[in-house]
Amino acid sequence: MIALTGATGFIGQAFGRFLAGRAIPFTPIPSAVFRDAGAARRLLGECGARFLINCAGYTGKPNVDACELHKAECLEGNAVFPGRLAGICGELGLPWGHVSSGCIFTGDKGLSGHGTDAVGHRLGFTELDPPNFSFRQNNCSFYSGTKALGEEALGYRENGPVGNRQWTAPDGVPSVYIWRLRIPFSGVDSPRNYLSKLMRYERLLNARNSISQLDEFVRACWECYEKQVPFGIYNVTNPGSITTHEIVEIILASAVGRRLQAQGKTFDFFDDEHEFMEKAAITPRSNCVLNSSKLASFGIRLTPVREAVTHALENWKSAA
Numbered sequence: 322m323i324a325l326t327g328a329t330g331f332i333g334q335a336f337g338r339f340l341a342g343r344a345i346p347f348t349p350i351p352s353a354v355f356r357d358a359g360a361a362r363r364l365l366g367e368c369g370a371r372f373l374i375n376c377a378g379y380t381g382k383p384n385v386d387a388c389e390l391h392k393a394e395c396l397e398g399n400a401v402f403p404g405r406l407a408g409i410c411g412e413l414g415l416p417w418g419h420v421s422s423g424c425i426f427t428g429d430k431g432l433s434g435h436g437t438d439a440v441g442h443r444l445g446f447t448e449l450d451p452p453n454f455s456f457r458q459n460n461c462s463f464y465s466g467t468k469a470l471g472e473e474a475l476g477y478r479e480n481g482p483v484g485n486r487q488w489t490a491p492d493g494v495p496s497v498y499i500w501r502l503r504i505p506f507s508g509v510d511s512p513r514n515y516l517s518k519l520m521r522y523e524r525l526l527n528a529r530n531s532i533s534q535l536d537e538f539v540r541a542c543w544e545c546y547e548k549q550v551p552f553g554i555y556n557v558t559n560p561g562s563i564t565t566h567e568i569v570e571i572i573l574a575s576a577v578g579r580r581l582q583a584q585g586k587t588f589d590f591f592d593d594e595h596e597f598m599e600k601a602a603i604t605p606r607s608n609c610v611l612n613s614s615k616l617a618s619f620g621i622r623l624t625p626v627r628e629a630v631t632h633a634l635e636n637w638k639s640a641a
């Protein structure tokens with residue numbers, strides 16, 4: 322039996338569909354149960370959980386700006402709750418996986434090779450890099466700060482001399498995967514789908530990011546458990562990176578993009594991040610490139626990002 326927390330959310334529902342599609346028995350567990358550690362331990366024992374997937378967290382609606390106004394809920398959902406789960410799962414010896422976020426980084430860590438800025442040549446932050454968009458850097462949104470704290474709350478700590486930093490689980494840490502999701506997208510129209518958002522926003526911010534195809538993300542997380550890859554942190558993003566401009570070009574070349582253009586839709590951009598912050602946002606956004614080669618080294622592969630975005634748009638479906 323798989324225990325699923327946050328099952329009512331956007332990501333939790335995707336895990337639910339995946340598990341149901343493979344006839345893997347799972348039990349949604351309401352987050353409130355974990356306020357009482359004894360009751361949570363009993364429930365997990367009674368349902369015979371052999372692995373727990375945590376999709377609970379506080380994201381802010383309609384976007385992360387809302388987290389600046391709801392700080393207690395954000396801290397509770399993203400940092401305290403995973404810490405509480407770590408304690409309970411640790412006591413039970415129950416392995417688990419935590420959906421974290423790539424939004425704890427900013428930037429791309431430079432170019433690999435020959436000074437080219439071609440897609441896919443960015444180095445990207447690896448799992449060994451400490452978050453650089455967090456409360457410790459004092460440069461982040463409240464949401465990103467709490468997501469970085471959430472990873473710390475699971476017992477991972479910086480280990481090693483400065484300049485050769487590594488994130489290592491200290492002895493006795495519960496068996497947990499930290500899966501970093503980044504800007505989920507898919508071929509199904511939805512207010513939570515990044516591609517739908519780009520089609521709906523009045524103006525767009527051009528930025529380069531690594532992003533995650535939602536169904537591939539879920540499948541890759543499950544494969545971590547299924548293939549018993551070592552516990553630890555995994556960047557679960559489609560290989561490479563892509564800019565907002567590049568995605569808009571792919572949208573415009575697709576049938577859904579042509580339909581939108583025929584209806585008079587235009588894709589307009591802010592001049593720069595300064596104008597975006599001035600006119601459309603309250604708190605700074607993370608834009609970052611992640612390196613997903615650790616996951617690939619265990620044979621868990623996602624489609625290269627341009628190909629995945631193109632495939633989603635070529636197979637675009639309205640929400641059911």
Ligand SMILES: NC(=O)c1ccc[n+]([C@@H]2O[C@H](COP(=O)([O-])OP(=O)(O)OC[C@H]3O[C@@H](n4cnc5c(N)ncnc54)[C@H](OP(=O)(O)O)[C@@H]3O)[C@@H](O)[C@H]2O)c1
Pocket residue numbers: 326327328329330331332333352376377378379380381394395397398399402420421422423468502503504505513
């Ligand atoms: N969607 C994204 O763009 C994205 C990107 C990267 C990472 N993530 C991470 O993925 C996880 C799920 O996100 P989502 O998009 O599925 O969010 P969502 O649609 O808002 O769902 C959040 C889930 O978490 C539960 N929850 C909310 N506040 C909580 C709290 N204070 N304590 C415990 N549980 C709480 C909700 O339960 P109720 O139904 O009871 O409210 C719901 O089941 C989060 O950790 C988020 O940070 C999301």
